[in-house]
Structures are given as structure tokens and as C-alpha cells.
Amino acid sequence: MSRDRVVDVATRLVEEHGPDALTMRRLSQELGVAVTAIYWHVGNRDALLDAVVDRLVADMGTLRPSGSSARERVTSLAEKLRARLQARPHLIGLAHERGRIPDMFLPVEQAMAAELARVGVSGKDAALALRAISAHVVGAVLLERAAGRGGPEIPTGLVWPADASDPELVEALATPPDRDALFALGLNALVGALVPLEDAERAVP
Amino acid sequence: MSRDRVVDVATRLVEEHGPDALTMRRLSQELGVAVTAIYWHVGNRDALLDAVVDRLVADMGTLRPSGSSARERVTSLAEKLRARLQARPHLIGLAHERGRIPDMFLPVEQAMAAELARVGVSGKDAALALRAISAHVVGAVLLERAAGRGGPEIPTGLVWPADASDPELVEALATPPDRDALFALGLNALVGALVPLEDAERAVP
DNA sequence: ACCTGAACACCGTTCAAGT
DNA sequence: ACCTGAACACCGTTCAAGT
Numbered sequence: 001m002s003r004d005r006v007v008d009v010a011t012r013l014v015e016e017h018g019p020d021a022l023t024m025r026r027l028s029q030e031l032g033v034a035v036t037a038i039y040w041h042v043g044n045r046d047a048l049l050d051a052v053v054d055r056l057v058a059d060m061g062t063l064r065p066s067g068s069s070a071r072e073r074v075t076s077l078a079e080k081l082r083a084r085l086q087a088r089p090h091l092i093g094l095a096h097e098r099g100r101i102p103d104m105f106l107p108v109e110q111a112m113a114a115e116l117a118r119v120g121v122s123g124k125d126a127a128l129a130l131r132a133i134s135a136h137v138v139g140a141v142l143l144e145r146a147a148g149r150g151g152p153e154i155p156t157g158l159v160w161p162a163d164a165s166d167p168e169l170v171e172a173l174a175t176p177p178d179r180d181a182l183f184a185l186g187l188n189a190l191v192g193a194l195v196p197l198e199d200a201e202r203a204v205p
Numbered sequence: 206m207s208r209d210r211v212v213d214v215a216t217r218l219v220e221e222h223g224p225d226a227l228t229m230r231r232l233s234q235e236l237g238v239a240v241t242a243i244y245w246h247v248g249n250r251d252a253l254l255d256a257v258v259d260r261l262v263a264d265m266g267t268l269r270p271s272g273s274s275a276r277e278r279v280t281s282l283a284e285k286l287r288a289r290l291q292a293r294p295h296l297i298g299l300a301h302e303r304g305r306i307p308d309m310f311l312p313v314e315q316a317m318a319a320e321l322a323r324v325g326v327s328g329k330d331a332a333l334a335l336r337a338i339s340a341h342v343v344g345a346v347l348l349e350r351a352a353g354r355g356g357p358e359i360p361t362g363l364v365w366p367a368d369a370s371d372p373e374l375v376e377a378l379a380t381p382p383d384r385d386a387l388f389a390l391g392l393n394a395l396v397g398a399l400v401p402l403e404d405a406e407r408a409v410p
Numbered sequence: 411a412c413c414t415g416a417a418c419a420c421c422g423t424t425c426a427a428g429t
Numbered sequence: 430a431c432c433t434g435a436a437c438a439c440c441g442t443t444c445a446a447g448t
Contacts, residue, residue, distance in 0.1 A: 025439085025441090035442090036444090044441075
């Protein structure tokens, strides 16, 4: 037993079954210890969740961009961040509930800031661009997380009016969305609007 | 006592204090009735939450676009939807947790589809555009909801490196983001990429 | 310093019993 | 048809008591 082991097991429980599955009694069972022993190590459940999120934030580490142009590199950072978040949906949901999303994003935003600086975007403009792009990433991940759990993807009670003049649209909306395409679409729109072209790109369009 | 009154009071509790504040015992107190009486009317807590969300979905009604061009009208729909969602953050959080966001968005998406049709966007393209825009709206609202509750807006433990070459950026990131500007920025980028200009707009640019 | 067991105040839910 | 009270299995947390 140690504080670290408690946080380890707690993290695993949250990761696999969601925050609600982390009860002090279940945790004590997995640790092979009395419920009350946990309190000596971590204080209480709230502090334990804080510790879990703290570790996640620290683990986010630094993402490295790939590609040559600033647009490619910023895009790659956003995609890698999304991939990393998607791998642990319950944990990022927890981080979100506890208002720790900004902390988690710091490393990527730093990396993006460097790319923006290269193409002459700085100051308030850079801050707005960073935040718009990272907001797109979290927004997408949070939405997907709900879609992953929730019941049927297709609206249950309500139906698109049958008399619609655009049957192809109706059919497209009846199938679950292509989340990768959706994410890429929004990201490209943002990057296109916020990250200037480099000289090389402008020369050969 | 009636099923309607139970759902009324439950809705008020969730709206004001969040879903966690809706306990069967507290609800019974506000209703002036024994806890177990509630079960006769609504089944159980889960079904009660379903009923609350059902009512919200039905209440979303139809939003009317304003403006003349398709871009303006689509933009106005997204802005009005955001305003409506922001007015009841806890309830939309609940709808999100229960995977009912698509249901809630149906009316607006219908209205947007009409606007897109006017400028010749239909079928799969229209479906993708609709979903990209509404994803931006939910994403933004979900993020703001967390920001509203969570502790300090500014990252707690971590700090932007002090040696940064762009002090204006560091300062901009140290102040809470302008959420309206952030939302408008993303929305404009999306609408610009997805909704074609009308003839009139192209003539007088 | 670290762990246990009993105890308390809370949950959601069931069910027999009342009117 | 509608409501009550007792009861059950769960929570998180405190605290005196052990080693």
C-alpha cells in the first residue's frame, strides 16, 4: 500500500468503467484493504479524483508536430491531440468535469504557438487562434464520448419529415456521422482561416 | 400530485442546482409527499430524468432564421441555438450525458437544410455541413458550461514559460477567453467554408 | 506511521399495507 | 388509483481503537 498504488488502481477503474465505478468500497476491495485505509493515504474521494486528473495532466506531455508548412504542422498537432484524448475518453470526461481542460492543453498550445510565430502570428491573434483550434478538438472529443456511450446514434422518437424534397439528405442524416471527416472539415476550416500560408505555398498554389 | 407536477419540480431542481441535486428524497420534500409516492408516478429516477430531457427536447421548438443571405441566415440559426442552450446549461448537460443531443438539434438542422437548399447544397454535402455547424455549437456550449462551474479560469499549477519571446501572447492567455469572439470565429470559418455565396453577394463583394 | 471495525447520515428502490 | 412506512443494499466519511 502507498498513495501511488491507490491512485494507480483508481485511475484504472475510472479508465475502464467511468468515474461512477470508482466507489471507495470497490476500490478497497481491489486493493485488498479496509475502506477506511484509503482515507489515510488520499484524504477523501474528491482529493483522489484530483490526484487522478493531476496525473493525466502531467502525462499529456509534449506532442511533436509533423509536416513542413505551418498549416500542416498545426493540423498535425490538433490531430495528435485528438487521438491522445480519444484513447482515454473517461479520463478526459473527468478532467472536463473538474475544469482541468486548460491545464491539459497547455503543452499543445505551446507547440502551436511556436508554429504560429513562424508565420508571423503573435499576441492576441495567436491566443485567439490557439484557443479556437483547441476548442474544436475538445468539443469534438466530448461529443464523440457521448455518442460512444449513449443509446442509438439515430434520433429515437423524432423523424425527419417524410415529405422532404431531398431524400439523399434524409438518408445521409439517418446514418451515423463520419466523425473523422467531421473533425477534419472543421479543423481545415479553422486552420485555413487562422494560419497564414507560407511563402513557399503561395508561390506554387 | 400528478406525473406532470413531479416532472415540473424535478426540472426546476436540475435547472437550478444540477442533476446531482435531484435526489428522490429532496424531491419528495419539495412535493410534500412521501419518497415512495414518486415511484408510483414516474417509475424511478432514471425514467424521471428521461422525462425531464424529453420535455426539453420538445421545448426546443423551431428557431427562425434572420438575415437576407444564406450565410447570414445559417449564422443566425447557430447563434440563436447557442443562446437557447446557454440559458439552461444544466439541462443541456443532462441531455448530453443521455445522448439526446441529436434529438435536440433536429429542428435547427431542418431550418439550416432549407437555407442550404436555397444555395444549391444538398444530399451528403448538406448533411456534413449541418453536422459540422451544430457540432460547433454544442462543443462551444459544453465547454462554456465547464468553464462556468470549474475553479479558476486560469491554469492553476502550470505556467507558461517565462522566457517566452511573445509577452503579449502570454498575457492574452492569462486572461479568460472571450467566448463570444471564440464562438463567432469558428462559426464564421465554418460557414465561410460550407455555405456558398449567393449571386447577389458575389456581384457586390 | 499505518490499518481496522463500528457507526452515522445519506442514497435509490421494493413491497406489503393502508385508504 | 394513489399514498405511506418499514426495510434493504448501497454510498462517503469520521473516529476511537488497535499494532
